[in-house]
Amino acid sequence: MIEKLLLKLRLRDELSDSEEAVLRGAMSHTVDHTQGRTFIRSGMELTTSNLLIDGLVCRYKDLADGSRQMLELHVPGDFIDLHSFPLKRLDHNVMALVPSTIGVFPHERLQAITQDEPHLSRLLWLSTLLDASIHREWLLSLGRRSAIQRLAHLFCELYIRLGIVKLTQQTSYRLPLTQSQISELKGLTPVHVNRTLKELREQGIVTFRSDTVSIHDWTRLQAVAEFDPAYLFMEKRPR
Amino acid sequence: MIEKLLLKLRLRDELSDSEEAVLRGAMSHTVDHTQGRTFIRSGMELTTSNLLIDGLVCRYKDLADGSRQMLELHVPGDFIDLHSFPLKRLDHNVMALVPSTIGVFPHERLQAITQDEPHLSRLLWLSTLLDASIHREWLLSLGRRSAIQRLAHLFCELYIRLGIVKLTQQTSYRLPLTQSQISELKGLTPVHVNRTLKELREQGIVTFRSDTVSIHDWTRLQAVAEFDPAYLFMEKRPR
DNA sequence: CGGCTACTTGAGCCCGCTCAACATCAGTGG
DNA sequence: CCACTGATGTTGAGCGGGCTCAAGTAGCCG
Numbered sequence: 340m341i342e343k344l345l346l347k348l349r350l351r352d353e354l355s356d357s358e359e360a361v362l363r364g365a366m367s368h369t370v371d372h373t374q375g376r377t378f379i380r381s382g383m384e385l386t387t388s389n390l391l392i393d394g395l396v397c398r399y400k401d402l403a404d405g406s407r408q409m410l411e412l413h414v415p416g417d418f419i420d421l422h423s424f425p426l427k428r429l430d431h432n433v434m435a436l437v438p439s440t441i442g443v444f445p446h447e448r449l450q451a452i453t454q455d456e457p458h459l460s461r462l463l464w465l466s467t468l469l470d471a472s473i474h475r476e477w478l479l480s481l482g483r484r485s486a487i488q489r490l491a492h493l494f495c496e497l498y499i500r501l502g503i504v505k506l507t508q509q510t511s512y513r514l515p516l517t518q519s520q521i522s523e524l525k526g527l528t529p530v531h532v533n534r535t536l537k538e539l540r541e542q543g544i545v546t547f548r549s550d551t552v553s554i555h556d557w558t559r560l561q562a563v564a565e566f567d568p569a570y571l572f573m574e575k576r577p578r
Numbered sequence: 579m580i581e582k583l584l585l586k587l588r589l590r591d592e593l594s595d596s597e598e599a600v601l602r603g604a605m606s607h608t609v610d611h612t613q614g615r616t617f618i619r620s621g622m623e624l625t626t627s628n629l630l631i632d633g634l635v636c637r638y639k640d641l642a643d644g645s646r647q648m649l650e651l652h653v654p655g656d657f658i659d660l661h662s663f664p665l666k667r668l669d670h671n672v673m674a675l676v677p678s679t680i681g682v683f684p685h686e687r688l689q690a691i692t693q694d695e696p697h698l699s700r701l702l703w704l705s706t707l708l709d710a711s712i713h714r715e716w717l718l719s720l721g722r723r724s725a726i727q728r729l730a731h732l733f734c735e736l737y738i739r740l741g742i743v744k745l746t747q748q749t750s751y752r753l754p755l756t757q758s759q760i761s762e763l764k765g766l767t768p769v770h771v772n773r774t775l776k777e778l779r780e781q782g783i784v785t786f787r788s789d790t791v792s793i794h795d796w797t798r799l800q801a802v803a804e805f806d807p808a809y810l811f812m813e814k815r816p817r
Numbered sequence: 818c819g820g821c822t823a824c825t826t827g828a829g830c831c832c833g834c835t836c837a838a839c840a841t842c843a844g845t846g847g
Numbered sequence: 848c849c850a851c852t853g854a855t856g857t858t859g860a861g862c863g864g865g866c867t868c869a870a871g872t873a874g875c876c877g
Binding site (some may be wrong): 403477483525570572 | 639646664709711723764809811
Binding site for chain 3 (some may be wrong): 484485527528530531534535
């Protein structure tokens, strides 16, 4: 169940067998959520944190005029709301973009980990800081990158993150999102996303169609996006 | 020295005298940085984390064309780069916007805290998650808010955050930034920031002049920004 | 007083938005 | 089997918020 989480953590540091066992024991059960369901709402009192096991999930905030900004896209192996363990509630909503399976980690068990497993605790801390680092890279995108750069960057990031958890083929991966959802991810309108995808396709860089991203020219894709994976901290070292 | 950090932490949870003492003991010394100095660069190997004691500091990333996006503004009492403790390096640069005094926390001492002080560790974890929450609110600003809303929101946020560490007067506070720096904070151009500030001033909402923000109509300022301080988690409770 | 930096304002442009029509496709029911 | 429906994608036309370029002003310091 937590295999993809282990892949993600072991990319960044060693994890002993006993730590792995503690982590497995910290998950109480799984829950399935239907497509489109917002299962965590901003402000709710939370006593568990959730690991995405299978599916696709996003965090988002809405504005009064109905416009929505997605804040992060979560792939299997990501903790969705580990932030709620120290924070006790969230500042945003969480929604399943496709039917998704979630692993539930009660806060008491996480609390026990912080008492007894300092190294494992630091790795959990690390995993929330990867979210923060992704937030910062997205701030750069929304603040300074053009539409074509934003989409190129999104496709680069997901290629790397999905690759870590073995969810890519050679040069493609499944991404079951609508163009409208992509517009909510990157601060654009659906119409402009459509035109920008066409541009990327006609330039022979990347195609997004029938829920699949096919990268035709990774070098140019990276160049357009100014993508540097350093912000994903993919180095194994003592933490 | 760490008084403002204590104000910030005690706003969110109890902190025992012994924990306070541990925290004081974790700081090895202070360093002064001159105005405009970038003292942490992306990718550098880091073995200490820094607390802002006095001054004003920002994190930022640059793009190849020379444009810059600031990611967060730090006020006294904020850890600037506690993220570097689990991450070991940063994904961005850190610069002093005015002459600033920084308290240095060696990572070995923070490591010791994670071994011996689980509750204090969770509070340090919390403080990095407040950064992440601020990042998310800024994502909403950059993705969906108009120029006037972005600036209004910035002035709201800083009024609250500076208030926590007692750096506000009744309805005003010092903010020694140029209009150009404000444009780098909120993904705008200096010219448009100038026009937008004029608009806010002429509407009698807020004035930003000679390094001071004067709020004339807090209710309208909040309304324009759609500001809701929930994302700052200002509730005292066990963490 | 001269030189620098920051602020201010005008004029014109463009990227991305809005509005609208139409195409495509997967259900769904008759 | 086709008609209907609703969601999603595509394309055109025109608009506008924020950008660029440029000139000028204000304030500070040597």
